[in-house]
Amino acid sequence: MSKELGIKTSKKKNFSKWYLEVIEKAEILDTRYGVKGFQIFLPTGMLAIDNIVRLFEDSLQERGHMPCLFPTVIPQSYFKKESVHIKGFENEVFWITHAGKNKLDEKLVLRPTSETAMYPMYALWIRSYTNLPFKLYQKGTVYRYETKMTKPLIRGREFYWIEDHTAQKSWEDAEKQTLEDSEIFKEVVEDALSIPYLFLKRPEWDKFPGADNTYAFETVLPDGLILQIGTTHNLGRNFSKVFKIKYTDKDGKKKLVSQTSYGPGISRILASVIAIHGDDRGLIFPPTIAPIQIVIIPIFTNESKTKVYEKCAEVLGKLEEKGFRVHLDDREQYTPGFKFHEWELRGVPIRIEIGPKDIEKKQISIVRRDFLERIQIEEERLEQQITETLDSINYQLSKRARESFLIQSAKDYDELKTKLKIGGFIKIPFCMRESCAKKLKEKLGIDVRGTIVGKREEVNGKCIVCKNKAKEIAYVGRSY
Amino acid sequence: MSKELGIKTSKKKNFSKWYLEVIEKAEILDTRYGVKGFQIFLPTGMLAIDNIVRLFEDSLQERGHMPCLFPTVIPQSYFKKESVHIKGFENEVFWITHAGKNKLDEKLVLRPTSETAMYPMYALWIRSYTNLPFKLYQKGTVYRYETKMTKPLIRGREFYWIEDHTAQKSWEDAEKQTLEDSEIFKEVVEDALSIPYLFLKRPEWDKFPGADNTYAFETVLPDGLILQIGTTHNLGRNFSKVFKIKYTDKDGKKKLVSQTSYGPGISRILASVIAIHGDDRGLIFPPTIAPIQIVIIPIFTNESKTKVYEKCAEVLGKLEEKGFRVHLDDREQYTPGFKFHEWELRGVPIRIEIGPKDIEKKQISIVRRDFLERIQIEEERLEQQITETLDSINYQLSKRARESFLIQSAKDYDELKTKLKIGGFIKIPFCMRESCAKKLKEKLGIDVRGTIVGKREEVNGKCIVCKNKAKEIAYVGRSY
Numbered sequence: 001m002s003k004e005l006g007i008k009t010s011k012k013k014n015f016s017k018w019y020l021e022v023i024e025k026a027e028i029l030d031t032r033y034g035v036k037g038f039q040i041f042l043p044t045g046m047l048a049i050d051n052i053v054r055l056f057e058d059s060l061q062e063r064g065h066m067p068c069l070f071p072t073v074i075p076q077s078y079f080k081k082e083s084v085h086i087k088g089f090e091n092e093v094f095w096i097t098h099a100g101k102n103k104l105d106e107k108l109v110l111r112p113t114s115e116t117a118m119y120p121m122y123a124l125w126i127r128s129y130t131n132l133p134f135k136l137y138q139k140g141t142v143y144r145y146e147t148k149m150t151k152p153l154i155r156g157r158e159f160y161w162i163e164d165h166t167a168q169k170s171w172e173d174a175e176k177q178t179l180e181d182s183e184i185f186k187e188v189v190e191d192a193l194s195i196p197y198l199f200l201k202r203p204e205w206d207k208f209p210g211a212d213n214t215y216a217f218e219t220v221l222p223d224g225l226i227l228q229i230g231t232t233h234n235l236g237r238n239f240s241k242v243f244k245i246k247y248t249d250k251d252g253k254k255k256l257v258s259q260t261s262y263g264p265g266i267s268r269i270l271a272s273v274i275a276i277h278g279d280d281r282g283l284i285f286p287p288t289i290a291p292i293q294i295v296i297i298p299i300f301t302n303e304s305k306t307k308v309y310e311k312c313a314e315v316l317g318k319l320e321e322k323g324f325r326v327h328l329d330d331r332e333q334y335t336p337g338f339k340f341h342e343w344e345l346r347g348v349p350i351r352i353e354i355g356p357k358d359i360e361k362k363q364i365s366i367v368r369r370d371f372l373e374r375i376q377i378e379e380e381r382l383e384q385q386i387t388e389t390l391d392s393i394n395y396q397l398s399k400r401a402r403e404s405f406l407i408q409s410a411k412d413y414d415e416l417k418t419k420l421k422i423g424g425f426i427k428i429p430f431c432m433r434e435s436c437a438k439k440l441k442e443k444l445g446i447d448v449r450g451t452i453v454g455k456r457e458e459v460n461g462k463c464i465v466c467k468n469k470a471k472e473i474a475y476v477g478r479s480y
Numbered sequence: 481m482s483k484e485l486g487i488k489t490s491k492k493k494n495f496s497k498w499y500l501e502v503i504e505k506a507e508i509l510d511t512r513y514g515v516k517g518f519q520i521f522l523p524t525g526m527l528a529i530d531n532i533v534r535l536f537e538d539s540l541q542e543r544g545h546m547p548c549l550f551p552t553v554i555p556q557s558y559f560k561k562e563s564v565h566i567k568g569f570e571n572e573v574f575w576i577t578h579a580g581k582n583k584l585d586e587k588l589v590l591r592p593t594s595e596t597a598m599y600p601m602y603a604l605w606i607r608s609y610t611n612l613p614f615k616l617y618q619k620g621t622v623y624r625y626e627t628k629m630t631k632p633l634i635r636g637r638e639f640y641w642i643e644d645h646t647a648q649k650s651w652e653d654a655e656k657q658t659l660e661d662s663e664i665f666k667e668v669v670e671d672a673l674s675i676p677y678l679f680l681k682r683p684e685w686d687k688f689p690g691a692d693n694t695y696a697f698e699t700v701l702p703d704g705l706i707l708q709i710g711t712t713h714n715l716g717r718n719f720s721k722v723f724k725i726k727y728t729d730k731d732g733k734k735k736l737v738s739q740t741s742y743g744p745g746i747s748r749i750l751a752s753v754i755a756i757h758g759d760d761r762g763l764i765f766p767p768t769i770a771p772i773q774i775v776i777i778p779i780f781t782n783e784s785k786t787k788v789y790e791k792c793a794e795v796l797g798k799l800e801e802k803g804f805r806v807h808l809d810d811r812e813q814y815t816p817g818f819k820f821h822e823w824e825l826r827g828v829p830i831r832i833e834i835g836p837k838d839i840e841k842k843q844i845s846i847v848r849r850d851f852l853e854r855i856q857i858e859e860e861r862l863e864q865q866i867t868e869t870l871d872s873i874n875y876q877l878s879k880r881a882r883e884s885f886l887i888q889s890a891k892d893y894d895e896l897k898t899k900l901k902i903g904g905f906i907k908i909p910f911c912m913r914e915s916c917a918k919k920l921k922e923k924l925g926i927d928v929r930g931t932i933v934g935k936r937e938e939v940n941g942k943c944i945v946c947k948n949k950a951k952e953i954a955y956v957g958r959s960y
Contacts, residue, residue: 012517034555035588040601043616044547050547066523067530071638072552072590072621073574075514094553095578096590099625100571108515110552110576121510130813140620141552145579158551263778303905333610430631 005280005341015223019275022150022427023315026283026346028274029152037150037157044346045270047161047291052266053063053139055192055288056162057386059184064163064236067137070117078116081242086117088209092145110143115210115235115261119243126167126257128248133173135258139165139266153271154227167245171212173236174258178215179260181232182453185217188264189229192288194271194398195219196405198425200450200475205434207260210267212236215453216371217264218479220406221275223425226479229269232262234301258426276401283347284369286397287390289387293325294350294386295343299336304356311359315352322383344369349393350386356381369395407475413464416476420444425477429470431463439465485821486807487762495703497795499755500632500858506763508673508754509632517630524826525750526769529640532746533619535672535768536642539664542679545615545644550597551617552620553588558596561722565595568689572625579710581830590623595690595722595741598645599723606647606737608728613653614737617644619746633751634707634960640746653715658695661742663931665697668744669709672768674878675699675752677709678905680955681929685914688741692716693931697744698959700886701755704903706929706959709749712742736822745790763827767870773805774830774866775823779816784836793841795832795862802863824849829873830866852874887955893944896956900924905957909950911943918957919945926938929955 007025009018015462023029028045041049048190057067073096080086089112096108111117118136126134139162150156164181168174182199189195197219207214211233218228239245240256249255277284287293296316312328319326328347329339336353343351353365364382367374370393377385406424410416419426430436430448437448451457464470487505489498503509508525521529534691537547553576560566569592590647591597598616619642630636644661647880648654662679669675682694691713698708719725720736729735757764778795780788781850792808807828809819816833823831833845844862847854850873858863886904890896899906910928912917917928931937937953944950 019798030604030605032601033551033597034558034600035551035553035586038551038553039550040551043548046547046549046618049549069521069526069529069640071518071520072623073515073518073638078514090644091580093580094588096574097577098575100573100627106515108574109632117513117651120514121512124510124512139525141549143552147580162548302890332916420666 005338005345007280007345010082011222011278011280014056014180015221015275018169018278018280022274022278022282023152028270028283029253031152035157037146039152039156039158043158044291048270048273048285048289049266049289051289052188052193052269053162055188056184056264056266057139059187060137060162061162063180063184064133065137065166067138068136069138069140070111072305074110074111074114076107076109078120079109080237081116082210084238085210089113092147094143094145095228109224112142113261114138114142114163115165115239119239119245119259122165122167122257123243123245126245126247128239129169131248132167132169132247132257133177134167135164136160136166138261139275149478153274156267159268162264164262166239166260166262168248168259169249169255169257171234171236171258172356174236174260175213175329178213178232178234178262178452181260182215182217185230185264188435189217189269192286193267193269193273194286194394194401195229195276196398196402198407198475199453201453202234202386202450203432203434203448203474205437206450208233209439210235210238211261212238216450218426219272220477221274221480222404223342224406224478226447226477227268227272228265228479229272230262230264233260235259235261258476263369277397278347281341281372282345282411284397285347285349286394287349288394290347291325291341292327292346292348293390294319294327294352295339295348295353296326296328296352297339297343298328299353299355301356307359308354309349310390312354315354315364318383318426319386324386344372345480368393370400410464411461414466417444420446420478424473425449427457427462427473428476429459430472430474430476431466431468432468432471432474436463436465445478446476447479449477485818485825487760487825491702491758491760492591492766492858495701495755498760501803502754502758502762505633508750508763511632515637519632528750528753528765528769529746531769531771532668532749533642535668536664536744536746539667540617540642540644543615543660543664544613544920545617545646547618548616549618550591550594550601552591554590554591554594554597556587558600559589561596562690562719564718565690568602569593569624572627574625589684592624593741593743594618594620594622595645595719596642597622599719599739602645602647602737603723603725606725606727606774609649609730612727612737613657615644616646617642617742621901631960633747633754636747639748642744642746644742645722646740646742648739649727649729649735649737651714651738654716654740655693657740658693658712658714659934661740662695662697669697669749670878672874673749673753674874674881675709675749676878676882678792678887678955679933681933682930683912683917683928683954685917686930687803687930688713690715690718691701691741693720696930696931699752699756700904700957701752701960702884704886704958706905706927706957707748707752708745710742710744713740715739715741755789757877757934758827761821761826761852762825764877765827765829767829767876768874770805770827770829772823772826772828773870774799774806774807774832775819775828776806776808776809776832776834777816777819777823778952779833779835781836787839788834788836792834795834795844798863799866800834802950804866822952824852830869834897838907843852848873850880870893886895890944891941896944897924900926900958905929905955907953908944908956909939910940910950910952910954910956911946912951912954916943916945925958926956927959929957929959931955
């Protein structure tokens with residue numbers, strides 16, 4: 001499609017512009033579709049999405065979560081049942097009112113999330129304690145009529161996610177489920193994608209509509225803004241009450257299930273990968289999800305062409321056999337230099353160059369995308385070297401990302417103001433009252449993102465806003 | 481979920497009832513969702529769908545087709561552009577008219593198919609002959625307001641498919657693309673899923689709205705009714721004219737591209753797998769797409785329990801390592817007999833039984849789902865035997881399906897009437913005029929499905945309806 005390869009913006013100087021430029025030139029998305037907030041995933045973006053989804057599916061299925069697919073539309077009567085939930089979503093759903101030339105008897109909403117689609121069925125399916133825990137997930141797009149400014153992969157009216165809905169025997173089991181969800185998230189996002197994040201418990205006033213507890217996975221983009229990339233909610237018995245989801249326990253008594261709803265935001269996770277790992281030449285894909293892990297570029301003269309292509313084909317075959325995702329770039333209309341730039345832009349982790357001199361010396365040139373460092377290796381060490389280099393790229397991406405992951409602390413209001421200029425998360429002593437959070441929002445434009453999960457942090461001193469005794473260490477900052 | 485396992489209906493005696501019973505009890509779909517024609521894919525159904533999709537994606541990507549994802553909604557202005565196309569679909573689309581509390585400035589349709597979503601973008605993307613052929617596909621659900629009676633996986637208002645859209649230099653290249661599409665279809669549906677079908681050219685009056693030529697992939701279900709399971713269309717320049725999709729050719733001239741649109745119907749392909757391969761015990765999955773290929777059932781007494789479980793775990797590990805999809809059924813609340821029935825119902829190709837006597841004799845019992853035949857093998861031959869048995873199941877399913885694939889011939893009207901009682905395809909000499917096709921429909925309720933592709937069939941005699949000279953051998957029959 002587009003053939004202008006150079007990224008003209010410096011990531012450091014203007015992250016926001018750099019991000020849009022990379023998304024466009026590396027052909028992740030096309031944002032020119034005729035409906036505001038709806039975008040097209042191009043092949044590189046789609047393959048990355050599919051690879052991220054597959055990592056989550058493996059991790060989910062290993063823990064007994066099974067795939068399903070519910071309809072994209074929810075009848076109004078289902079959607080209206082849980083009153084807090086509908087209040088949270090009624091201003092942001094799309095309504096289907098007609099079909100063909102007929103007005104529908106009952107209006108339908110395009111799913112903004114699937115609690116109200118799924119739970120009437122859970123009430124039919126769940127009978128006994130032997131059915132529990134009951135764990136189903138689905139992958140796909142959901143639809144929200146966003147009124148804020150949209151931004152590719154970060155805020156749109158259609159986005160890609162996985163939603164996982166479980167039913168449990170007790171409220172405590174539901175709470176434990178949210179921890180399993182965080183394990184899954186760690187396996188994929190931290191371990192495989194090398195993206196650091198915090199797992200935070202949202203304050204009371206910022207919970208998912210219908211949840212008892214909301215937990216969020218949040219990272220920081222290079223502009224210092226916090227980005228929520230997933231959530232998991234302990235829904236308690238709020239939905240099981242209204243949808244009448246009951247099970248017969250061992251003691252023969254009918255009880256309401258407790259529920260959880262978990263949503264890794266696949267679009268936003270891809271956004272983080274692009275934003276955090278990329279550089280001024282474009283994307284850098286972690287090898288785990290790179291649509292192409294290794295690209296082979298033949299370099300030849302008229303005399304050496306046949307020999308070079310033969311060697312390229314041989315190397316391609318060997319690496320494919322080992323299960324690597326390899327591509328041989330045999331386009332004749334482009335120079336090797338042009339190809340180097342293109343595959344750098346598209347974030348391919350390893351480039352292999354094969355020329356006549358390499359063949360003579362029985363060696364191969366390898367260039368890794370993160371450091372753009374070239375090494376020459378003996379041909380027979382190729383497969384071993386590729387494995388090591390791919391591992392090393394994942395490791396180095398993770399190291400780099402962790403080093404620049406911004407968590408600061410502030411003891412008082414002035415320090416907070418100063419540290420805000422740097423961005424990221426700022427830890428503050430806080431009273432955990434909504435009124436103080438509102439003041440922070442009004443005066444500094446920052447949000448209270450929550451408290452850290454799984455670690456009791458020592459609190460001394462006073463709330464940074466009201467000067468009353470601080471109850472928690474809260475993580476605050478400017479956010480998307 | 482449901483725990484009633486026995487299929488009560490004979491497939492032979494009442495196919496239609498048997499089909500619904502299998503879909504329900506094997507937990508492929510749940511049809512009780514609150515919107516007519518919209519259904520829920522349950523885990524077994526969803527895993528099978530995902531596996532079929534993966535086979536198609538492999539085959540498509542091997543031939544240079546790349547994945548993308550367009551929005552689920554199409555603005556009215558895009559949708560209305562091609563006049564024949566809109567006429568064909570305007571009575572069967574869902575309209576989104578409102579969002580939140582606002583009326584939308586422009587109405588949106590839920591995609592019934594994506595030509596009008598994709599082609600405005602093709603006009604932006606395609607510039608030069610070097611971009612051609614241009615091949616993109618997407619997977620997902622589409623929405624049609626069906627007014628005919630719905631039937632699970634066969635006719636619904638939301639169904640799962642892949643749609644693949646290419647742009648080509650010439651009309652002839654587009655025509656060739658439809659042959660590549662048929663190769664892909666063969667690789668997946670005939671070779672991997674063991675489903676026989678015909679590749680037919682639709683008559684003029686039954687083409688896709690906006691196509692120059694329509695080709696259909698059609699199988700026959702055990703009730704003798706023909707089922708279309710995929711189509712591919714040569715759209716010629718009908719869409720490129722209105723969407724202005726042009727490329728600069730080698731000679732420097734601007735030309736309109738020719739296009740194709742290819743749609744393997746994933747839901748209906750799964751329907752065929754269920755309908756054609758299944759038997760009175762339930763599903764039989766071809767090993768290529770079986771969510772579980774091998775189930776291990778431990779059979780033990782109190783004394784032998786530990787030993788049996790150890791052996792089961794060992795076998796499970798070995799087979800998983802080889803890449804088989806294996807499941808160990810260690811549920812304690814069910815008897816082995818109950819488990820046998822359940823996994824037979826769910827179509828698992830191979831069952832392994834491990835008991836204390838088997839362990840003593842260093843042997844393993846294997847039961848294959850198609851013949852329900854039990855063999856005892858030496859433990860050390862296990863992996864080899866599993867591979868052979870899985871191959872054999874695919875082969876035998878294919879053989880069985882081909883043997884009962886109904887193609888008959890009729891020379892005159894009376895013979896046609898007689899053969900109709902048996903069902904399937906009936907070959908007739910035909911004049912290829914719509915008026916005669918209409919008579920067949922009115923009098924006998926049968927459709928002219930088309931003529932065979934890639935084979936010139938000799939035509940002698942007169943049209944079976946009007947007695948004028950026959951032009952083609954047409955394939956006719958009752959259909960879904």
